[in-house]
Amino acid sequence: MHPILLLKAAIMGVVEGLTEFLPISSTGHLILTGSLIGWTGEKAKAFEIIIQAGAMLAVCWEFRARIGKVVGGLLDDPSARRFAVNLVISFLPAAVLGLAFSKAIKAGLFAPVPVAIAFIAGGLVIFWTERSTGRARTPRVNNIDDVTSRDALGIGLAQAFALIPGTSRSGATIIGGMLLGLSRSVATEFSFFLAIPTLFAATFYSLYKERGSLVASDAPLFAVGLVTSFVSAFLCVRWLLRYVSTHDFRAFAWYRIAFGLVVLLTAYFHLVTWSG
Secondary structure, eight states, X not given: OOHHHHHHHHHHHHHHHHHTTTTTOHHHHHHHHHHHXXXXXXXXXXXXXHTXXXXXXXXXHHTXXXXXXXXXXXXXXXXXXXXXXXXXXXXXXXXXXXXXXXXXXXXXXXXXXXXXXXXXXXXXXXXXXXHHTOTTSOOSBOSGGGOOHXXXXXXXXXXXXXXXXTSOHHHHHHHHHHHTTBOHHXXXXXXXXXXXXXXXXXXXXXXXXXXTTOOGGXXXXXXXXXXXXXXXXXXXXXXXXXXXXXXXXXXHHHHHHHHHHHHHHHHHTTSSOOOO
8 A cells, every 4th residue: 555645544543533532623624634635535534434433442441440330330320320321312412413414514514614614613602601601600510420411411412513514523512511510621521421422323334334435455544544543532632631620722712713714714815725
């Protein structure tokens, strides 16, 4: 396999891992990066979804003790069952809406300019949320075990907005959780756990849909993408857990707005040829 293809796969893997759990949209960054390096087409879209498994595995490894406790307590621990049910409740809205509208969304919104607009809109929402839930306001939920089924449903509905590329799955769930009264750290941690069933389902659904176009010769590309996604996501998750304990999300909002404006301006003045 050509080294350039492997390099592109590594770049996409790193981008996926670094952006999946930050409120800056991994899908948006993958679309923009793929446009820049010529990584486009149906197989490229399948690759971008499948390498999310690397990020998912990074979360599983980081929270392996908690996951083991939940799985081991499903039969006799009410708190473990409640936590698992909450994840299912949060997962369902995006899953149902994704199956219903994914084709229309991909046809109309999987392009650099719509992504850039979503980047800017998401940045403004983060600013508004931080203003509304300032540090002077005491969060209602300070422990992930205290998340209610109503909270879980609200976070799940917020995650559904992430079907729009550029919105950010993690950003939507974290901001949604904060608006519902979860502390910044609890909302972030719940977002990490919700990523597991969400990315798991997206990965295997994509594998099933694209099974006819995937061939054995693609294995090195996917292996490189999965490994680089895992490593970069693992480092990013550990960093973000420390970051949210002492910082808010305004820096990410500034980044989103600045990045979105750069894409729009370069497209408008034809400085960069963004492909769909």
